[in-house]
Amino acid sequence: xxxxxxxxxxKDKAHMLVVALGxxxxxxxxxxxxxxxxxxxxxKTCEYLAEIVSRxxxxxxxxxxxxxxxxxxxASEAAKAVTPAMPFDVCGAMxxxxxxxxxxQCLKYALKKRNMAIPVVTIVTQMVVSKxxxxxxxxxxxxxxxxxxxxxxxxxxxxxxxxKEDSGRGYRRVVASPIPEKIVEIDAVKKLWDTTIVITxxxxxxxxxxxxxxxxxxxxxxxxxxxxAELLAENLEADTLMILTEVEKIAINFNKxxxxxxxxxxxxxxxxxxKEGHFAPGSMLPKVLAAIKFAxxxxxxxxxxxxxYNAVEALEGKTGTVIINK
Amino acid sequence: xxxxxxxxxxKDKAHMLVVALGxxxxxxxxxxxxxxxxxxxxxKTCEYLAEIVSRxxxxxxxxxxxxxxxxxxxASEAAKAVTPAMPFDVCGAMxxxxxxxxxxQCLKYALKKRNMAIPVVTIVTQMVVSKxxxxxxxxxxxxxxxxxxxxxxxxxxxxxxxxKEDSGRGYRRVVASPIPEKIVEIDAVKKLWDTTIVITxxxxxxxxxxxxxxxxxxxxxxxxxxxxAELLAENLEADTLMILTEVEKIAINFNKxxxxxxxxxxxxxxxxxxKEGHFAPGSMLPKVLAAIKFAxxxxxxxxxxxxxYNAVEALEGKTGTVIINK
Numbered sequence: 001x002x003x004x005x006x007x008x009x010x011k012d013k014a015h016m017l018v019v020a021l022g023x024x025x026x027x028x029x030x031x032x033x034x035x036x037x038x039x040x041x042x043x044k045t046c047e048y049l050a051e052i053v054s055r056x057x058x059x060x061x062x063x064x065x066x067x068x069x070x071x072x073x074x075a076s077e078a079a080k081a082v083t084p085a086m087p088f089d090v091c092g093a094m095x096x097x098x099x100x101x102x103x104x105q106c107l108k109y110a111l112k113k114r115n116m117a118i119p120v121v122t123i124v125t126q127m128v129v130s131k132x133x134x135x136x137x138x139x140x141x142x143x144x145x146x147x148x149x150x151x152x153x154x155x156x157x158x159x160x161x162x163x164k165e166d167s168g169r170g171y172r173r174v175v176a177s178p179i180p181e182k183i184v185e186i187d188a189v190k191k192l193w194d195t196t197i198v199i200t201x202x203x204x205x206x207x208x209x210x211x212x213x214x215x216x217x218x219x220x221x222x223x224x225x226x227x228x229a230e231l232l233a234e235n236l237e238a239d240t241l242m243i244l245t246e247v248e249k250i251a252i253n254f255n256k257x258x259x260x261x262x263x264x265x266x267x268x269x270x271x272x273x274x275k276e277g278h279f280a281p282g283s284m285l286p287k288v289l290a291a292i293k294f295a296x297x298x299x300x301x302x303x304x305x306x307x308x309y310n311a312v313e314a315l316e317g318k319t320g321t322v323i324i325n326k
Numbered sequence: 327x328x329x330x331x332x333x334x335x336x337k338d339k340a341h342m343l344v345v346a347l348g349x350x351x352x353x354x355x356x357x358x359x360x361x362x363x364x365x366x367x368x369x370k371t372c373e374y375l376a377e378i379v380s381r382x383x384x385x386x387x388x389x390x391x392x393x394x395x396x397x398x399x400x401a402s403e404a405a406k407a408v409t410p411a412m413p414f415d416v417c418g419a420m421x422x423x424x425x426x427x428x429x430x431q432c433l434k435y436a437l438k439k440r441n442m443a444i445p446v447v448t449i450v451t452q453m454v455v456s457k458x459x460x461x462x463x464x465x466x467x468x469x470x471x472x473x474x475x476x477x478x479x480x481x482x483x484x485x486x487x488x489x490k491e492d493s494g495r496g497y498r499r500v501v502a503s504p505i506p507e508k509i510v511e512i513d514a515v516k517k518l519w520d521t522t523i524v525i526t527x528x529x530x531x532x533x534x535x536x537x538x539x540x541x542x543x544x545x546x547x548x549x550x551x552x553x554x555a556e557l558l559a560e561n562l563e564a565d566t567l568m569i570l571t572e573v574e575k576i577a578i579n580f581n582k583x584x585x586x587x588x589x590x591x592x593x594x595x596x597x598x599x600x601k602e603g604h605f606a607p608g609s610m611l612p613k614v615l616a617a618i619k620f621a622x623x624x625x626x627x628x629x630x631x632x633x634x635y636n637a638v639e640a641l642e643g644k645t646g647t648v649i650i651n652k
Contacts (some may be wrong), residue, residue, distance in 0.1 A: 026560075029449045032410065033409060033410055033417045033536060034410040035410070035412050035413050036413075049428060051645045063561065071409045071410075074405065074409045075401050075402055075404075075405035075408070076401055076405075076625065078401075078404065078405035078406035078407075078408045078409070079401035079402075079405045080399055080406035081404075082363070082404045082471075083397045083400045083401050083404070084358065084360040084397075085361055086424070087361050087362075089427075090361045090408040090424055090427065091643075092424070092425035093397070093423040093424050094420035094421075094423045094424050095420075095423070095427075097420045097421070097422045097423025097424070097450055097452075098412070098416055098419050098420050098423070098448045100419070100423075101415075101416065101450050101452070101532060101544075103543050104450060104452070104511075105452065105534070105544070108510070108542065109542065110539060112539075112540040112541075113539075113540075119511065119513040119514050121449050121450065121511045121514040122428045122449065122450035123447050123448065123450075124422075124423055124428070124430065124448035124450070126425050126430070126431065129514065145408075146563050149572070165375055165477060184434070185430075185447045187445040187521075187522065188445050188447040188522050189516065190519055191521060191522065192514055192518065193517055195513075196513065196514050196517065206427060208431070212440075213438075213439075214435060214438040215435045215438075216431050216434065216435065218427075218431070316634055319613050
């Protein structure tokens with residue numbers, strides 16, 4: 001073990017990569033929402049991650065938590081007659097434990113099968129957001145169960161929650177989606193990064209606001225995991241930010257007869273496409289915005305958006321969409 | 327921040343201490359089982375921990391999770407009509423996220439108030455146990471909800487769970503309490519330990535068995551957090567193992583007219599008291615056994631059993647029960 005560790009430390013010119021895993025890398029869309037089903041999907045996902053590591057990349061992993069934290073909230077609310085419901089920040093912390101455990105267990109095994117004894121750990125991660133973030137004035141992210149209008153009005157009155165109609169299926173609580181500003185546990189991630197694969201900022205991180213005296217207070221909010229991964233990549237001075245999603249390449253005119261898949265975008269081109277409305281909010285848009293942010297702040301470095309299955313080839317420049325400063 | 331980090335690194339002759347926190351350091355016994363109530367207790371607990379750190383001790387923290395994981399199981403089972411119940415290893419991982427989040431948030435603030443900018447992180451921790459541990463043949467730890475005899479028989483038939491009558495209140499699932507053998511994430515803990523306060527092996531660690539090819543598989547079991555803390559202290563070559571509980575000192579003839587509180591025990595004395603049945607199984611006994619194990623394996627080092635409120639004084643030799651090799 002130590003021998004491998006030393007080898008890893010010596011490899012200080014390695015290409016450093018922050019990988020953002022989307023929901024489909026953790027749970028099959030429409031498949032069963034059991035832990036066993038997640039473990040099976042994560043097992044496959046980790047084969048791809050291990051393959052990346054075996055090519056000499058140093059990686060840190062950020063993952064989404066939408067379906068998982070949603071079900072933790074559901075279970076918590078459904079069971080509140082027998083045990084108190086947990087606040088949303090705690091549900092996020094629980095989802096980091098749940099998902100991180102599966103990834104660290106499966107990735108360690110996938111590496112071991114390749115004769116790589118690299119430690120893999122999950123760090124429970126808080127993310128500072130600004131209490132003045134405009135997101136808090138206009139919450140948009142639905143979480144937890146659906147309610148009738150009457151139930152929703154009652155909950156709003158009793159709890160102060162913002163309740164909104166969601167896609168014709170009823171009313172749900174909505175929370176803010178603020179911009180991540182500071183990874184609280186970044187020092188430990190930096191300390192571990194060159195010898196250890198760190199899973200951090202799961203679900204975008206547990207959102208906290210920082211009071212004047214430094215006290216951190218959990219708030220109900222959903223931080224976009226792509227922005228969290230971008231911030232991590234900047235903090236770690238990573239060479240590449242890789243955002244994994246369901247498609248091999250980004251497209252403009254998506255799902256139209258004139259759809260065009262893109263091999264490369266400069267920041268200026270990407271910004272134009274964003275303005276022209278090519279990318280769906282809550283889906284491809286945050287990924288493109290995070291990629292733009294990283295490429296803009298890091299001339300000479302790149303962001304890549306591709307699928308998990310094409311990740312290795314994309315790193316070799318054979319596929320995916322690369323976003324560079326210019 | 328960096329300045330403090332450097333100071334901490336330079337202090338390499340510091341006294342290294344593994345602290346095991348009991349349930350009462352996390353949640354008020356009989357108090358509300360809300361997250362808010364836990365946060366309030368953890369806030370107070372962290373004042374004591376910060377006080378220890380301010381005296382120049384390097385600490386790592388292990389905590390119990392009995393009440394918390396119990397409620398996660400309860401919620402998960404109560405909600406299974408709306409979302410699949412989670413297996414026990416995942417419930418443990420969730421409890422590490424939940425409790426670790428609170429401790430790292432509150433401890434960081436308590437340190438900040440003392441002008442110490444020391445990073446505090448929780449590492450999701452797996453603990454290898456032997457599949458041949460005798461505990462698996464005779465499971466004794468009750469978890470989750472109570473059932474009637476009829477319900478319990480049905481569950482046993484459907485799931486293979488072992489169900490036992492518990493204290494006249496009904497039937498519950500029982501799981502093994504195996505001995506912890508290996509902390510999977512120990513390399514990362516070692517790497518962080520001298521600059522960072524690490525919360526690890528929460529709830530004794532998530533129990534996993536290691537297959538021949540190195541694959542780790544989660545199993546339903548409860549690892550005693552005192553034994554987990556002992557193993558951590560040995561792995562880290564800590565100077566002191568401190569087990570915090572509800573009493574200032576260990577007593578023999580506890581709650582009898584001839585109760586005698588102990589300032590110090592040698593391993594030989596402690597083993598005699600154990601044989602004489604002075605310590606209650608599931609309560610003081612595992613703490614004393616963990617203390618004996620540490621003192622025996624580390625001549626010249628010591629284990630201390632005391633209360634959170636007396637921890638600083640106990641470290642100064644003014645109170646608590648010290649266990650030494652001889």
